[in-house]
Amino acid sequence: MNAFWHAAAALLLCGALSLAVPVELSPQLAAVILLGGLAPDVDNSKSNIFRLIVGSLAVCAGALAYLSLPSESRILGAIIAAIAVVLFVLLIKPRHRGITHSFLALAVFALVVFALTRSEKLALYGGTAFFSHLLADGEFKLA
Numbered sequence: 001m002n003a004f005w006h007a008a009a010a011l012l013l014c015g016a017l018s019l020a021v022p023v024e025l026s027p028q029l030a031a032v033i034l035l036g037g038l039a040p041d042v043d044n045s046k047s048n049i050f051r052l053i054v055g056s057l058a059v060c061a062g063a064l065a066y067l068s069l070p071s072e073s074r075i076l077g078a079i080i081a082a083i084a085v086v087l088f089v090l091l092i093k094p095r096h097r098g099i100t101h102s103f104l105a106l107a108v109f110a111l112v113v114f115a116l117t118r119s120e121k122l123a124l125y126g127g128t129a130f131f132s133h134l135l136a137d138g139e140f141k142l143a
Helices: 003-020 027-043 048-068 071-092 103-117 120-137
Strands: none
Touching: 003 027, 003 120, 027 048, 027 103, 027 120, 048 071, 103 120
C-alpha cells in the first residue's frame, strides 16, 4: 500500500474514533495522524517517510558540519557529513515490516507523541493512526 492509502486509512480510522472520543481539529492532530499512518514505513527506503526523514537528517548533518568546520573545509565537510548520514541509515536500517510494524513500535510512537505534546488524546489518535497502518498491511507482531 502506498503513502496516500495509508494516510487515508489513518484518517478514516481516526474519524471513526472521533465519534467515541471527540477531539478538536488542529494542525497538531493532523500531523500526529499523518505521521502515525506513515511512520511504520520508515524502514522502507522506497517510502516517502523514509526519504523525508533521511533527507532531513542529511541536511541537518551537512548544516552542522558547515557551521562547525573551518571555512576552507566547510563545503567538502558538509557533503561528506550528509553522505555519511545516508550511508549510516542505509546500513542500520531494519528489514521492511520488521520491528516498525509491531505493537511495540505502536506503543513507542504513542509514548513519544504523549511526551512531546502532553496530550492523552493526541497520543491515542497517533496510536490509532499507527494501528491503521498495521491493519492495512495485515502485520500484527508484538515486537
